Amino acid sequence: MSNKIILALDQGTTSSRTIAYNSEGKPIATAQQDFEQLFPKNGWVEHDPEAIWQSQLKTINEVFTKGTSANDVAGIGITNQRETTIVWNKETGEPIYNAIVWQDRRTASYCDELKSTGQEELIQEKTGLIIDAYFSATKLRWILHNVPGVTDLAKNGKLCFGTVDTWLIYKLTKGKVFVTDVSNASRTMLFNIHTLKWDDELLELFEIPKSVLPEVKSSSEVYGHAEIFDHKIPICGIAGDQQAALFGQLCTKKGMVKNTYGTGCFLLMNTDKKPVKSQNNLLTTVAWQINGKTQYALEGSVFVGGAAVQWLRDGINLIDDASEIEALASSVPDSDNVVVVPAFTGLGAPYWDPYARGSIMGISRGTTKGHIARATLEGIALQVYDIVKAMESDSNMHITELRVDGGATANNLLLQIQSDIFDCDVVRPTNLETTALGAAYLAGLAVGVFKSKDALSEYWEKDKTFKPQTNKEGQLKLIKLWHKAVNRSKNWLED
Numbered sequence: 001m002s003n004k005i006i007l008a009l010d011q012g013t014t015s016s017r018t019i020a021y022n023s024e025g026k027p028i029a030t031a032q033q034d035f036e037q038l039f040p041k042n043g044w045v046e047h048d049p050e051a052i053w054q055s056q057l058k059t060i061n062e063v064f065t066k067g068t069s070a071n072d073v074a075g076i077g078i079t080n081q082r083e084t085t086i087v088w089n090k091e092t093g094e095p096i097y098n099a100i101v102w103q104d105r106r107t108a109s110y111c112d113e114l115k116s117t118g119q120e121e122l123i124q125e126k127t128g129l130i131i132d133a134y135f136s137a138t139k140l141r142w143i144l145h146n147v148p149g150v151t152d153l154a155k156n157g158k159l160c161f162g163t164v165d166t167w168l169i170y171k172l173t174k175g176k177v178f179v180t181d182v183s184n185a186s187r188t189m190l191f192n193i194h195t196l197k198w199d200d201e202l203l204e205l206f207e208i209p210k211s212v213l214p215e216v217k218s219s220s221e222v223y224g225h226a227e228i229f230d231h232k233i234p235i236c237g238i239a240g241d242q243q244a245a246l247f248g249q250l251c252t253k254k255g256m257v258k259n260t261y262g263t264g265c266f267l268l269m270n271t272d273k274k275p276v277k278s279q280n281n282l283l284t285t286v287a288w289q290i291n292g293k294t295q296y297a298l299e300g301s302v303f304v305g306g307a308a309v310q311w312l313r314d315g316i317n318l319i320d321d322a323s324e325i326e327a328l329a330s331s332v333p334d335s336d337n338v339v340v341v342p343a344f345t346g347l348g349a350p351y352w353d354p355y356a357r358g359s360i361m362g363i364s365r366g367t368t369k370g371h372i373a374r375a376t377l378e379g380i381a382l383q384v385y386d387i388v389k390a391m392e393s394d395s396n397m398h399i400t401e402l403r404v405d406g407g408a409t410a411n412n413l414l415l416q417i418q419s420d421i422f423d424c425d426v427v428r429p430t431n432l433e434t435t436a437l438g439a440a441y442l443a444g445l446a447v448g449v450f451k452s453k454d455a456l457s458e459y460w461e462k463d464k465t466f467k468p469q470t471n472k473e474g475q476l477k478l479i480k481l482w483h484k485a486v487n488r489s490k491n492w493l494e495d
Ligand SMILES: Nc1ncnc2c1ncn2[C@@H]1O[C@H](COP(=O)(O)OP(=O)(O)O)[C@@H](O)[C@H]1O
Pocket: 012, 013, 014, 015, 261, 262, 263, 264, 305, 306, 307, 308, 309, 310, 322, 323, 324, 325, 326, 406, 407, 408, 409, 410, 411, 414
């Protein structure tokens, strides 16, 4: 086989995947591996960095047993769960603490302090972000303040911080390359999205020594070579998973929007060359940088999307498999005024309340499992609705089409509910692995496997369009009940 294969490594919150793509962007081999989620305390979420690496490596090796080899691979693209913070010893390559995952809320009270000292405007202006425990800066600061011996390592220039992309590249290159890309950097709260550089004022505010930070590169270029296979392979694409999905959905023009329904839900709108400052608690983020040109996005991040279905399965055994929720929710014509607010790890955009917790409201003697299942799907779709409204207002644009992807989009009922609530077309492509595809495109563009961004558009294929079907009055009533329930879920833990 000629060397035209692109390998996409998709390191997600609950699993690592590797997909090999041919030069037409078609997947030819896939492997996936779950790894352990650690919950050491209420609100804390950690991963073992070695488990992240080993699970990723296992999937690469598995793909190499499925008709492709290192010799066939023209380049590797990396996409990853974002914000998750890993710190390791530069000399030994050993992690000095578990990865603190994006969902982890341990720094919520420090974030409150930051807000009370009036840092919100400065931080939003420079980074495009809202002060929240979600982002890497406060997690890194926590490690520097709490792990014994770490400050000495930092002082001696022997400490590395990275998001998961940086960690994987460090491992793949045997410690030779220490980089990240602009899209991942823009989620740390240490990166100035206007100058596209680490920001000295923010580093001082968070007490982070600059020496621990990786070099920031574009999203599509050769960063170095993987040296752990039979042949050296160029690593040539990096993007945070949601930005990669925006690219994989080919939302490359201003105003195009995608929503990913995975563990969480992430709605991103391409705003082209302009970072649009949100007035409605959305995030401004770097989408990608290719050939020196930077594109930006507005983002609404929902912390619990498909994970609410996981909870119905694992937390209360309402279903045995996530796919069963569709039939159960279809067993009732509506949710009969039951509302599920899936705020299990607080609320993300546009509420940003780390103290909110999940709730099921409106239960009557007639409530059945079917109503709870249906209200859970509605709860996912209503969170996305809130973001759509905020985004329309921020961008001054009316959204007429939502491209969707992610594991939960296998659920036709969820997408129909979304279309009804949102009163707009919801379009599902044939290839639902758009995150990995986006990383493959970015890598393939850097090494000439794909010719140009514009030429990629012919690879996008529609599977199904969901059109609004229900009466507006019913939807407005549902939305009103939803907001009432959200208000009652807020600040649950504050006292
Ligand atoms: N048929 C379904 N209906 C609703 N949710 C589903 C369905 N199938 C999977 N999910 C949910 O989708 C999520 C997995 O999607 P995936 O894109 O793999 O997530 P991630 O990349 O965040 O790990 C899980 O939270 C799961 O509960």
